[in-house]
Amino acid sequence: MDPEMPLLTLDDLGVLRDVEVRENGSVLVTITPTYSGCPAMATMRDDIAHKLQDHGYADVEIVTSLTPAWSTDWISEEGLRKLRETGYSTPGPAPERTSGPVPLTLTVKPRQLTCPQCSSRNTRLTSEFGATLCKAQYRCDDCLEPFDHVKEI
Known part of the structure; x- marks a missing residue:
C-alpha cells in the first residue's frame, strides 16, 4: 500500500515497475518514486521486503529507478x-x-x-x-x- 494514500496498492499507483524472481529464488523488485525525494520510499521498500519475506522469499533486493520519471498516467x-x-x-x-x-x-x-x-x-x-x-x-x-x-x- 502507498503510505500516503493507503487505499492504493503500489501497483495501482504505478510505482511498482518490475518484479523478477531469479533462478536462485531471490527476488529483485524495481520501484519508481512519485517524485524525487518522496518521503514514503523507505516505508514502501520496507513494506515490500516484509511482504515478500512473509511469503517465503528470504533474499529480496529492492532497487529504485528514476528513469523514466513516474507520471500520474501510470495510475492504473x-x-x-x-x-x-x-x-x-x-x-x-x-x-x-x-x-x-x-x-x-x-x-x-x-x-x-x-x-x-x-x-x-x-x-x-x-x-x-x-x-x-x-x-x-x-x-x-x-x-x-x-x-x-x-x-x-
Whole structure:
C-alpha cells in the first residue's frame, strides 16, 4: 500500500515497475518514486521486503529507478476507480514530456473540476497543497463538500 494514500496498492499507483524472481529464488523488485525525494520510499521498500519475506522469499533486493520519471498516467484504471470511489478528484492526462529534465510544477492552475460527491462543475481551488504535495484542495460550491484533487505530474 502507498503510505500516503493507503487505499492504493503500489501497483495501482504505478510505482511498482518490475518484479523478477531469479533462478536462485531471490527476488529483485524495481520501484519508481512519485517524485524525487518522496518521503514514503523507505516505508514502501520496507513494506515490500516484509511482504515478500512473509511469503517465503528470504533474499529480496529492492532497487529504485528514476528513469523514466513516474507520471500520474501510470495510475492504473483500478487505482483511478478507487480514488473516485473514495472521494478524490482524479488527475487528467499528465503534461507532455520531451527528453531532458522533467518539468515539475507543484502549483495548480485553478480550474473547474468535477466534484466527486455530487458531480457539479461549480468547484474552486482552496489550497494548492493538501495533506501531501501531490494533492490540491478544492471545494464544491453546490454541495459545499471539500475534496482532494490528485495533481497531474
